[in-house]
Amino acid sequence: MSPTKAPFQPTPAPQIAALNPYVPGKPISELERELGIRESVKLASNENPLGPGEKARAAYAQAAMELGRYPDGGGFALRQALARHHGVDAEMVTIGNGSNDVLDLVARTFLHPGRESVFSQHAFAVYPIAIQAVGATPQVAPALDHGHDLDAMATLVNEKTGVVWIANPNNPTGTWLTAEPLKDFIASLPKTCICVLDEAYIEYVSDPDFPNGVAWLDDFPNLIVTRTFSKIHGLAALRVGYGLSHPRAAELMNRVRHPFNVNAPAQAAAVAALEDQDHIARSAELNRVGLAQFSGGLQALGLEIIPSLGNFVTVDLGRPAGPVDQALLREGVICRPVANYGLPNHLRISIGLETENARCLAALGKVLGKEPGGEVLTA
Ligand SMILES: Cc1ncc(COP(=O)(O)O)c(C=O)c1O
Incomplete structure (x- = not known):
């Protein structure tokens, strides 16, 4: 039976009726399902691209018993x-x-x-x-x-x-x-x-x-x-x-x-x-280098960033970020548009591995028409 066929008129608390839900970063599996893209890169949720360290992995495996x-x-x-x-x-x-x-x-x-x-x-x-x-x-x-x-x-x-x-x-x-x-x-x-x-x-x-x-x-x-x-x-x-x-x-x-x-x-x-200080130090260093990679790469594309101390950088695209984000998705790169934060022209990019950052910068250059191949925005 389809639940939509049953009559139902819920009466949520007024504050719930008026609430805008949180929009999480698009999971890799969703992009692959929707666009059939393989080997996509997710730089949308400010995660650590290294994942956890060995000690945490071992403790997790032990507790799973x-x-x-x-x-x-x-x-x-x-x-x-x-x-x-x-x-x-x-x-x-x-x-x-x-x-x-x-x-x-x-x-x-x-x-x-x-x-x-x-x-x-x-x-x-x-x-x-x-x-x-x-x-x-x-x-x-x-x-x-x-x-x-x-x-x-x-x-x-x-x-x-x-x-x-x-x-x-x-x-x-x-x-x-x-x-x-x-x-x-x-x-x-x-x-x-x-x-x-x-x-x-x-x-x-x-x-x-x-x-x-x-x-x-x-x-x-x-x-x-x-x-x-x-x-x-x-x-x-x-x-x-x-x-x-x-x-x-x-x-x-x-x-x-x-x-x-x-x-x-x-x-x-x-x-x-x-x-696990080693893992923390390694992760911080990877982030420091990645932030520099993005600041340089985005500046080279003529884009302005908001100076960041986090594991992400938010860049002003000088135009609505939604279509750029959609074009990046088609290139297999998931970033985070932040219009819901009152920043419609900005895109937030999490710092990934060096190769992931490079792929994101190349895709951004391509969709913005700054590299051979011209602008590929269609939305
Ligand atoms: C500023 C800030 N606070 C809190 C959180 C919540 O993180 P979590 O629930 O994963 O600890 C986030 C997640 O992105 C965040 O950006």
Whole structure:
């Protein structure tokens, strides 16, 4: 029986009816299915092109021997490892099914209808979804040079503000905030207002002066720092992230956390990945070289990029990015148009392996008509 034949008039909560869902990067399998393209390259989801290191792979394989058992719902070993790694108490750690889950936990714990929540234009798309899903009111501050404008954000904060969200570096722009203004901003927030500092990409930043929110947790009880194993640790498929916060905030979030939100192989792989400094260093170096490859290659194509500290670069195509993206797909290269972030002319490109980056640059040159063969845009 086709479900579409049955009469059904759902009545979702109004905030769900009004919600724009998250649009993920196109999976390779989907492109291959749709266009019959083989050996495509995916530079669309800010993944680590090396994947996880050997230690994490081995831990995962070992844990896969025990699939009949529920995971440790409290994530004891992972929380201990994270506490040791960051020099904090284990009660300050909240584990999540990806850091996305932790962002959701923040919204479910600290927001509700009648509360407001502040974030920046061009900030990570999950913030408005998390805010709206719990019926709170999003307040969007205009960006400054594509990045967070802390003064503009501060003007939106009032006694109704439950959570302020900052990604540093930010996705999809790669922009960043330096320590002093960021710290002053957090200090200026009402003590009742949670500040989420989303540091999904921080391991890619080599500057020793780059702000590390974990060092500020003692100063700011209202600060929640989020991190992920999806980026430099190369474990995006396993979905592991975490929050570090005052123990009281963690205890409140753990009340609504699903009991087994991080599966057992994921917990084991994350523990192993955390201390695999060789893999982290190798991944950071590959990213540094790849960012330089893209900056040079895109400039050679006459394109302007937004300076980035992440594992991606966002480029201004000077024309709507949608048709360019479609043409790149036909060349077997998957990037990420970011019109849904208010950047209709920009394309976000994740840093891949050297050969993948070269293939992307060549395809871009071809579809833009900058190389022999002329422009191949058809849309
Ligand atoms: C800024 C930022 N925060 C959080 C996430 C969520 O990552 P995950 O749920 O895989 O930890 C992403 C993913 O791309 C991101 O870009």
